[in-house]
Structures are given as structure tokens and as C-alpha cells.
Amino acid sequence: MGNMGTRRWKADLFADLASTLRSETSFSPLGTLMVAAVESRYISVARFLDRGSYIAFAQPDYDKYRDTLTELWAMEPLSCRWHEIHYLIRGKEVRVTYLYPEDVDFDISELDRWGDAAQTIYGAKRIVYPHGRGSAQIR
Numbered sequence: 001m002g003n004m005g006t007r008r009w010k011a012d013l014f015a016d017l018a019s020t021l022r023s024e025t026s027f028s029p030l031g032t033l034m035v036a037a038v039e040s041r042y043i044s045v046a047r048f049l050d051r052g053s054y055i056a057f058a059q060p061d062y063d064k065y066r067d068t069l070t071e072l073w074a075m076e077p078l079s080c081r082w083h084e085i086h087y088l089i090r091g092k093e094v095r096v097t098y099l100y101p102e103d104v105d106f107d108i109s110e111l112d113r114w115g116d117a118a119q120t121i122y123g124a125k126r127i128v129y130p131h132g133r134g135s136a137q138i139r
Contacts, residue, residue, distance in 0.1 A: 010075065016068050017087055018094055021047070026058050031090040031122055035114040036065065037083060038073040044110060045069070048118035048127070050090075055118050057129045086117055 021032055024047070031050030036043060045065050047058040073081055082098035105113065115127050 010072065013068050013072050014087075014094070014096065017065070018089055020064050020068075021087070021089055024058075024060070026056070027089075028056075029091055031088065033089075033118055033121055034060070034065070034085075034087045035117060036069050036085050036087075037110060038069050038085070039083070043069060046111070046114050048114070048122070050122045050125075051128075053125065055115075055122050055125050055127045057115075057127055088121060 017034070021027060021034055024032075026047070026049055028049040028051060030052060033048040033050075034045065035048070036045040043062065043066055045060050045062055047060050049056040049058055069085065072085070076082065080100070083101045083104050084099040086095075086097040086099070088095040088097075108116075118127065119125065
């Protein structure tokens with residue numbers, strides 16, 4: 001019975017993530033992928049938005065996501081905590097994927113790994129990374 005409460009609580013946290021992502025002005029119903037790495041005292045978050053002919057990278061406001069992601073991560077037993085979470089919203093579909101430390105190639109930069117994940121989901125489209133006003137790095 002204790003598990004039911006935990007599952008319900010996780011469901012509430014996942015619902016909070018979905019609500020927060022959908023409220024972002026850059027949200028794309030074609031697909032919005034939030035990727036986050038969480039460790040004790042460390043969090044890194046990025047969003048990749050399907051724009052049809054390309055993928056847009058968006059750096060989210062960490063304050064909007066930090067507490068929820070940290071709570072989700074801390075709910076897992078210490079011996080089996082995930083390292084990264086991939087949270088995809090496409091239309092009404094929501095998909096959550098966990099990557100554990102043994103699943104992550106730490107020789108590849110976080111941003112490159114995450115860009116590869118976005119291209120796996122959205123297809124081999126170019127990724128546009130904003131760097132200041134009006135400029136972008138095309139990958």
C-alpha cells in the first residue's frame with residue numbers, strides 16, 4: 001500500500017513537469033524534449049523543440065524545474081538512482097526514459113549526448129543553438 005502513495009506522488013511530480021513544460025512560450029506540440037542530469041548538488045537541464053524542419057535548443061529556467069527533478073531523483077533508492085531523465089511531450093503523449101550511470105557515455109559531452117537523443121526522437125534534423133541575438137550554431 002505504501003507503493004501506491006509513492007506512485008501517486010511520482011505521478012503528481014510528472015504532471016507538474018508536463019504542466020511547466022507546456023506553459024513555456026517556446027513549447028512545441030510537435031515535440032518538446034526536456035533532458036536533465038541530476039546528482040547530489042548538481043542539475044543540468046536542456047529542452048529540444050521539434051520545429052518541423054529543424055530542432056531548436058532552448059535553455060530553460062532552472063528554478064522552474066530544479067525542485068521537481070531533485071525530488072524525483074531523490075525518491076529512488078540510493079543504489080539505483082538514475083543519472084539522466086528524458087521527458088518527452090508530443091501532442092498528448094508523455095514518455096519518460098531514465099538513463100543510469102552505466103548507460104551514459106561520459107566521454108561524450110552532455111550537450112552532444114542530448115543533441116543525439118533529440119535527433120533520435122525527431123529525426124536527423126539540424127539543431128539550432130541560439131548564442132546571443134539572432135545568431136545560431138547549426139549542427
